[in-house]
Amino acid sequence: MLPKGKILTAVGTLLAAFAIGYAMQGGAVAARIDPADENLGQTPSLASGVPLPPAALVVEAPALIKESPLLRVAALEQNHLSPAAISDALQASDDSMCPVSLKAVSMADAMVGLTIAAPCAADQTVTFTHAGLQFSALLDASGDLFLAVPALEKSARFEATLASGAQVETSLDVFTIDTYSRVVLQWIGEAHLQLHAFENGAEFGTVGHIWSEAPSEPTRARASHSGYMIELGSEIAPQAAHSQIYSFPVDWAKTETHVALVVEAEVTQATCGRQIGGKIFEIAPFAPTKGQSFFVDMPDCHAIGDFIQLKNIIPELKIASN
Template sequence: MSHRKEILTAAGTLACAIGIGFVMQSGDAANSRYGSDATAIAVSPANAPVLLQGEAMLEVEGITLTSAGVQGVSELPVFDDPVKTVAAPSSRLPAPDVPERAPSPDCQVSATADVAEAAMVDLVLSAPCLPNERVTVHHSGMMFTETTSANGKMTAKVPALDKDAVFVMAFSNGDGAVAQASVDTLALFNRVVLQWKGDSGFQIHAREFGAGYGDKGHVWSGADGKADSIINGETGFLTQHGDMSAPDPLLAEVYSFPIAANTSFGTVELSVEAEVTPGNCGQEIEAQSLELRSDSIRTQDLILSVPDCDAIGNFLVLNNLLQDLKVAGN
């Protein structure tokens, strides 16, 4: 069946009420990114509550943790002791099925955070009494779900969003831990976070310095990243966070661009796309963006109505949810 090539602007709902570019592309177009014809489908606005309201931030004694506001990020204290133990509220989401196990003689929950390359942080959580358990990681407004191993361990490499980075890891039974790291290299990077819940089909796409879809400078989850280019600061890179196998997981993608090391001049075009899948067709889907620029974080909440299931394989393309990066070469 042939399709007419046309693009139709449609509307989405943003909690902060900004204008947004929005198009619908066909599944055929997605295959070559999309070199074939596209059929336009209008998407109606949705009126729904903001993202992730069932996953409240934790109240941790001695730390102020809030979702990052539009005007900036609250300063977080530096701890003398990098490991703290905290209590968390019960999760509203169903816990994974876990076989009964005998209690471990060592039930202490602890966590460490070590600074890695590219302003990343290596998290290690140890919870011997909580094997195969859902745990939610919180950091400066970013949230994602992980699952401990059979030994109660969890490791994750997370992009820092604050120089004095605090990471809260919370279990649904009220146990948890906090780890802190000082990330001096954070000022060398701009970062954009997109986060959502469940099978919403969201993706970040960065097209660096005029790159088209599928070109070398097109950075997204389906692209092959080259480690040497990333290390040398020649390109941005994308990381994915969250355990897709967990029930109703919180998931996130983070695009990082090395503003200090890069010598190119121009624009990095940023867009958000959502594939229409059997898991989201005919539903309202929600996402939140966090944009780290010059030591401040700007957040936006997005709510969309996905077309019915006869549109499976198509993509919703949001061109103006994320602000493009203007890069002046060094």
């Protein structure tokens, strides 16, 4: 946190503004029985040499064998299809047995409720993307998960990617998006970045200092005409994606509000002596998205416990009164 340890000035490499990308997704087989048999051309007879009556020549037609993934693959092999085609056939069978669904519902405060169900992916990692936002999460023992996510665009599209590579997506309209200014900080792995918002000159730990350990929440923020912080992502894998989103509802401000934004990085055993990086961008009503990628050379490991501050990495927010 900001007051602990020695505060260092970051001499990082700030990259040019980046464009926010948008990530992002046989018929039944009959058993073929070869009619060519060397005995079919001979007339059957009894042991006494007397030919069988015509009625005895009736042969029952073979029944179709119930379709299965194995038969489908066998048929593909007989037709000399590529291994990729065979893999696709097996995947189609797997998809029908292990469906994955992603549903989205509109919530208050320009939030979206996401529900993913993947019964064959219990306790596995899932990564979500939305309008440049990226974060990882862990499915529960049933393969289910619900999350409330701040929307970053009016026509909002969300995509979920499982550890297996399976992808699902969903979309909906968020009509209240233009009532919010939002700032997103995100990173991959062990950088452990922190976004701090200081509203109207607030000091560390005082009213108006919003961060992950004092995040506020939409209802309280609405009553106090201030912002709130939401953190997405968890320590579930070395390359897990993390995001922190600061939101300020522009239609709540009774007076002009100024918000200074600071990014902080702690020097840890995992980050000392190496370069870390992240992205930060702002979503404002009726304005283009703006932001940048950044990289910071962390001090050597003798500085473990100290903090790097990146000030002015994104311009101060100025929110007019309503």
